[in-house]
Amino acid sequence: MESNNPEANFADQHNILRSRLNQKGLRLTDQRQKILDLFVMTPDGEHLSAEDIYYQATTKGEKISYSTIYRALHMMVNLGIMREVELAEGRKYYELSTSPAKQHHHLVCVHCGEVHEFEDHRVTKASQQETLGHGFLLRDCQFTVYGICQMCQLSVI
Ligand SMILES: [Zn+2]
Ligand SMILES: [Zn+2]
Known part of the structure; x- marks a missing residue:
């Protein structure tokens, strides 16, 4: 890796x-x-x-x-x-x-487009339970959070 x-x-x-x-x-x-x-x-x-x-x-x-x-x-x-x-x-x-078990997610600023990546085992777990429960093979799980970053909050005010 x-x-x-x-x-x-x-x-x-x-x-x-x-x-x-x-x-x-x-x-x-x-x-x-x-x-x-x-x-x-x-x-x-x-x-x-x-x-x-x-x-x-x-x-x-x-x-x-x-x-x-x-x-x-x-x-x-x-x-x-x-x-x-x-x-x-x-x-x-x-x-x-990356492997579905190590998938990361994104936090995006809707103003400037700045992106932070994060991992969260709860999201990974939920996607595994959901796919398993329906007999699916897990391929990808995308969780994207949109917000306004600190810099943009200052310039918006
Ligand atoms: Zn921003
Ligand atoms: Zn990414």
């Missing part, structure tokens, strides 16, 4: 994605690999939108289209590698998945 070696993280993520793609008869293309690498390089607690990915990739000189980015993201979400979260109103963000 807490490897400080980015090379090892890239290799791990590539291997996970490659094996899940192979199970579905899909390939780890160069572009899918590069999109995944952007997430591996993103600091913990930060989330990327399709626009962020497009911007980061094109400033590095990559030729990539929005449709390629969207297709790659949806595919990785379906394979359970990536998690899609709605933080700012109506906008989708993406982050690498």
Whole structure:
């Protein structure tokens, strides 16, 4: 989990994605690999939108289209590698998945968009009981709290 070696993280993520793609008869293309690498390089607690990915990739000189980015993201979400979260109103963000038992949640400022991540075993427990009770397999549990951060409270007054 807490490897400080980015090379090892890239290799791990590539291997996970490659094996899940192979199970579905899909390939780890160069572009899918590069999109995944952007997430591996993103600091913990930060989330990327399709626009962020497009911007980061094109400033590095990559030729990539929005449709390629969207297709790659949806595919990785379906394979359970990536998690899609709605933080700012109506906008989708993406982050690498962790195991459902270690899932984190988000506290979002509706004014400036500042995001805090937190873990809460009660939410995790409730999601496990709910899925178990209905014979579901737990895939993701999202709990998002919207509020106004301290800085914004000062500027709103
Ligand atoms: Zn997050
Ligand atoms: Zn704020």
